[in-house]
Amino acid sequence: MSVYLHMVPETEVDYSRRGPGAYDALASGKVPNSFRGLPVFTSYPLDTDFNGAPISLLERDRMIGEWFVLPAGEDAIHIFSADADRFVKLTREDISGAAMNLEGEDGANQDILVFRPFATWRMASALLLKSGSELGNTFHGHHDMQLQNDAVRKIMLGHYTFYSRAVVKNPKLVSVVEDVFCQDYVAGEGHLFFDKDTFSEAWMDQSIGTKRCRQSLMAWAVPKGTAKNLPDAIDLMGDFPLAASNELSTQTKAFEGVQVLERQLGLGALRPLRQAEGNLFMRASTPLNTVMFRGMQYTQKAVAGSAEASKPRITQLGTGHWGKNVYAGCAAHRSGMGGDGFLLEKGYVQDLE
Helix, strand or coil: CEEEECCCCHHHHCHHHHCCHHHHHHHHCCCCCEECCEEEECCCCECCCCCCCCECCCEEEEEEEEEEEECCCCCEEEEEECCCCEEEEEEHHHHHHHECCCCCCCCCCEEEEEEEEEEEEEEEEEEEECCCCCCEEEEECCCEEEEEEECCCCEEEEEEECCEEEEECCHHHEEEEEEEEEEEEEECCCCCECCHHHHHHHHHCCCCCCCCCCCCEEEEEEECCCHHHCCCEEECCCCCCHHHHCCCCCCCCCCCCHHHHHHHHCHHHHHHHHCCCCCHHHCCCCCCCCEEEECCEEEECECCCCCCECCCEEEECCCCCCCCCCCCCHHHHHCCCCCCCCCCCCCCCCCCC
């Protein structure tokens, strides 16, 4: 078996063992070309029409989601924002003002859920395949070379046309390993709130999940004490899409008012689209994500009789795609473009940085 990896040479896979020199080795280009004894090849984007926008067939934008909670009686939460690459404080006033079902109420005696379902990162996939003619062949046609003499400008022009086609004879010998390496942050993991109007506008002009959309968060108030009964994984529409239910659960415990939120935002139109997520590589666009996991947060309580709040304390570690290693500066580390080129292991006994 041979391994064909897109933008995943061994040093990127093996950061934890190579240490601080891994990123320098990767940048120099002097990297091993094998992984577990198998050859590894790096593919590069194709410039198909000379417009400066090359196409990489193994890259695509992928959405993931997180959710947080401001419990009744707490003054603020701190959540990581990839836009700022640090933790950002969200006060109760900020969150209550953005809650779509409070309509000017302060929400002091309610839990307020904060949703961030549209965090978009550019991900690269890999091809695991068997080499040799049993898999297929690359066929070459009759290449053509034409010459033209321009006597006025005293130049000779050459036009070379190359004909080739890669043919896979046995598709069972090829497997796409999806989303194995993060290339870049796109949008949606920030700290600004949607309201009904901005969400509607962003959805209509299809800017959600692109750099044109600056908002990332939604807020929704629920009765006091109910947020702690929710599971780590919830869905913005109450039930998981079919593709996610196989890995998570066939049922999910919905937060109170989920049907009202769906009607207010018009999310019902997503239901037919999100049930057909099985072959995303063959689709021109990806439907909006609705599955969210508990995100890492610090919580802060106001001190009675004092103008200052208490020190932020960790109340939840991340349970989603990025795991528990969430800290100031980690956005660059996720794509291998900062620090030593890999995520740091955090013990989380320290105060908020």
